Amino acid sequence: MSTHIAVRDLCLHYGQTCVLKNLSLEIQRNEIFTIIGPANSGKSSFLQTLNRLNELSADFRKTGSVTLDEEDIDTIDVEQLRARVGIVFALPFPLPLSIFDNISYGPRMHGIRQKTQLADLVERSLREAYLWDEVKDRLHHPAMNLSGGQQQRLCIARVLAGQPEVILFDEPTSGLDPISTARVEETMMVLRDRYTIVLVTNNVAQAARVGTRTAFFLMGEMVEVGATRDVFTRPSDSRTDEYVTGKFG
Amino acid sequence: MLVVLPVLVILSIITYKGFSALSFDFIFGMPESGMNAGGIFPALLGTIYLVTGAILIAVPLGVMSAIYLVEYSRDNAVSRLIKLAIVNLAGVPSVVYGLFGLGVFVVFLGFGVSILSGSLTLGIMILPVIITASREALESVPKSFRTVSLSLGASRWQTIRHAVLPHALPGILTGTILGLGRAAGETAPILFTVAAFYLPTLPESVFDQTMALPYHLYVISTQVPGVREDFRFGTALVLLLLVLILNLAAIVLRYRFRKKKRW
Numbered sequence: 001m002s003t004h005i006a007v008r009d010l011c012l013h014y015g016q017t018c019v020l021k022n023l024s025l026e027i028q029r030n031e032i033f034t035i036i037g038p039a040n041s042g043k044s045s046f047l048q049t050l051n052r053l054n055e056l057s058a059d060f061r062k063t064g065s066v067t068l069d070e071e072d073i074d075t076i077d078v079e080q081l082r083a084r085v086g087i088v089f090a091l092p093f094p095l096p097l098s099i100f101d102n103i104s105y106g107p108r109m110h111g112i113r114q115k116t117q118l119a120d121l122v123e124r125s126l127r128e129a130y131l132w133d134e135v136k137d138r139l140h141h142p143a144m145n146l147s148g149g150q151q152q153r154l155c156i157a158r159v160l161a162g163q164p165e166v167i168l169f170d171e172p173t174s175g176l177d178p179i180s181t182a183r184v185e186e187t188m189m190v191l192r193d194r195y196t197i198v199l200v201t202n203n204v205a206q207a208a209r210v211g212t213r214t215a216f217f218l219m220g221e222m223v224e225v226g227a228t229r230d231v232f233t234r235p236s237d238s239r240t241d242e243y244v245t246g247k248f249g
Numbered sequence: 250m251l252v253v254l255p256v257l258v259i260l261s262i263i264t265y266k267g268f269s270a271l272s273f274d275f276i277f278g279m280p281e282s283g284m285n286a287g288g289i290f291p292a293l294l295g296t297i298y299l300v301t302g303a304i305l306i307a308v309p310l311g312v313m314s315a316i317y318l319v320e321y322s323r324d325n326a327v328s329r330l331i332k333l334a335i336v337n338l339a340g341v342p343s344v345v346y347g348l349f350g351l352g353v354f355v356v357f358l359g360f361g362v363s364i365l366s367g368s369l370t371l372g373i374m375i376l377p378v379i380i381t382a383s384r385e386a387l388e389s390v391p392k393s394f395r396t397v398s399l400s401l402g403a404s405r406w407q408t409i410r411h412a413v414l415p416h417a418l419p420g421i422l423t424g425t426i427l428g429l430g431r432a433a434g435e436t437a438p439i440l441f442t443v444a445a446f447y448l449p450t451l452p453e454s455v456f457d458q459t460m461a462l463p464y465h466l467y468v469i470s471t472q473v474p475g476v477r478e479d480f481r482f483g484t485a486l487v488l489l490l491l492v493l494i495l496n497l498a499a500i501v502l503r504y505r506f507r508k509k510k511r512w
Contacts, residue, residue, distance in 0.1 A: 053400055058323055083402035093393040095412060106401035109411070162402055 004029040004166065004196045005050065010064035012045050014057065019045045020220050023064070032188060032197045034207035034228065036243070037217035043200040046217070047168050050198065051085040052078055068166070083110060086159030087168040091175055092151035094143035099135050102143045102154060106162035121161050129157035130187055149180025156187060167191065169199040173206065185210050204244055208232050216240045263485050270483025280447065289484055291451055295364075295459030296433055296491070298452065299443065302368025303375060303432040308425055310372075311379030315421075318380075319387040320409050339377035344437035346374045351441035365455040367443025374438055375428035382424020386417035419506030426499035430492045436463040446472070462488045 005027040012020040020042035027033045035043045048054040049062060052073060066073045073081055083106060094102050103125055104118045112118060122139070126132040131153045135146070143154055152172060159167055169188070173181040188197055188210055201207050207214050211228035216237075224231060224240045235241045242248055278288025314331075322328035350370030360366045390413050398412035399405070436444075444464035452459040466484045469476040 051400065053396070056396070056399065079402045079404050081402075082400055087400050089397075089400075091393075093397045095394060095397060096416065105398070105411070106403070109398075109401065109403040109407050158401065 002029050003027070004069065005198075006067045006070070008065050008067075010046075010049070010066060011062065012042065012049060012054070013061045014045075015059040018220060023222055025215060025222065025225055027196060027198060028213075029196050030192055030194075031212035032192050032199055032210050034199045034201060034211035034214045035217055036201060036204055036207045036214060038243070038248070039202075040219070041217040042220045043217050044170055047087070047170050047198060047200050050166070050168055051082045051087055053082075053087065079110075083162040084164055085166045085168060086162055086164040087170060088152070088155050088159055088172045090171040092148065092155045094146070094151050094154055096142065096144060098140045099143045099146070099154065100139040103158050103161045106158065110162070122157075125157040125161040128160050128187075128191065129153045130183065131157055147180075149176050149183060152176060152180065152184055153187065156184070156191075160191075164195065166196045166198065169197065169201075171201055171203075172199075174202060181206075204246070208244075216243060218243070260489075263482050263489060267479060267482030267484075267486035270477075270479035271486065275480075275483060276487065279449070289462070289465060289487065291448055292460040292462045292465035292484070293487065293491075294451060295444075295461040296463070296488075298364055298459060299367050299371055299439065299461055300429055300432050302364060302455070303371035304425065304429060306369060306372030307375050307379050307428060311376050311424075312383050312421060314376075314380050315383030315387055316409060316414075319384055320405070320413070335377050335380050338373075339381070342437075343374060343435050344440075346370055347438040347441045349373075350438060355442055361456060362441075362443060362445075362458050363456045364443055364452060364459055367439045367459075367461075368455075370438045370442045371432040371435065374435065375432050378428040378431065379421075379424050382427065383417070383421045386420025386424070387413060389420065390416045419503055422506075423499050423503050426495055426502070430495045430499075433492050433495065434463060434488065436467060439464060462491070 003026045007023055007025050007027075010020060010023040011018065019040075023046065035046070037043050045054060049066060050068075050073070054060045055078075068076065068081070068085065076084075095105060097105070100122055103122045104112075107118060107121055112121070123132065123136075126135065131150060134150060135141075135154075143151065146154060152175075156167075156172075173184050176184065185206065188199065191197060192212075199207070199210065208228060213226060214228040214231040215225040216223045216231065216235075216239075218239060224235060224237045226236075231240060232244055235244065275288045276293065277290050279290060281287030314335075318328060318331065322331075347370065350366055350373075354360045354366035354369050355362055360369075394412045394416070395408055398408040403411065439461050443458060444461045445458040446460075446468055448458065448460055462484065466481070466488060469484065470481050
């Protein structure tokens, strides 16, 4: 195991509001790092820092450093960074294009024009996201016609097509039924072999099912981090214990 | 009903009195014997030239301004000043645009009384319509499209070009065609900058004068005594039909794009 992402003394602010205080942690290569915690604990803000998406809000500020493969993410070209660190949002947002065009969007923006190369990428990404068999006959139909679960796997495939190293999941199953949720979780388990995964979830049981290591965030602070089994069976902090056993949150 | 009534009355009077003048020679012929015979082709062609010129000037400028306002500018003093300027530009009377065009394009820049001056003047006149329509069209594109596009590593311009503009196009087109209709019908801005009383030949370059439908209508109705009544109403009818066709095109386009909309 080697460190893929290292976070040191990270503080995040939106205007006057501090959403994350003094966070330091390391994320290993090829693990599923899960982050749990109640609403407003800074989980999603942290996640969107990793590919600098929250820079889109005008009043966002950050201090401290995040490195990807020992390179400061602020020195990496932001478009390259977002291709290397992909994100899957809570709600599936397909673009109003065909399935094929949705998945080839990222690669095309990075200058891949060749039809055969794009077709290969689309097929490989869809297979990796376990969607190929369901959509292979209608690649040129609008992506908006897919079911919610299929749309979410489409969004995963779309991220994979950018050939990332890290995939961020921001509560990816909060809008899905249990069966679709199970499929997305299976996909994540398989993807772990090739990618580093950071999963933010409201669903404590999900973190327990898929996590390698788990961090518990509460009100902008990381209360605890450790192997998922340890965090769930013998937490070192009483607040973690109360949260994972469902006493609050 | 009270609104519909005047429209119907105007339409029916103009059609009733002008329809008999409509013929191939009337639309595609040159004016003859002191505009009392022949056709209105130079005026019709002039209006088409002017409208095309105005669109070529106003659309790129208007769409770029709207993109700047919606996608790039933050809410600060500068962008508020620009928005205020646009609102004011929309409220300026058209005759003032005419005088402005005369002062700036005809005299100061030395374009003379020409199609170029007239197109520029009309272009500036319809700029606020196009900017406002384009802004609304851009703002109605869901924010998630931009977030998704950026999160996939597209640059800001790529995001606008591929994830935003295509979906704003119908609204921009509608605004453009509304501006087109307005540019076709206005008399005052072209009065000082381009319109000719009578020309025996068609214009050959953008520095030539041209006749134009609205001004031609004014001329044959008030300046030349004894022009046949059906000629005057016929000219009005052609102008009306031109604007009507443009507006109809806007409605059809908007309808077709709405049907294609998928979110």
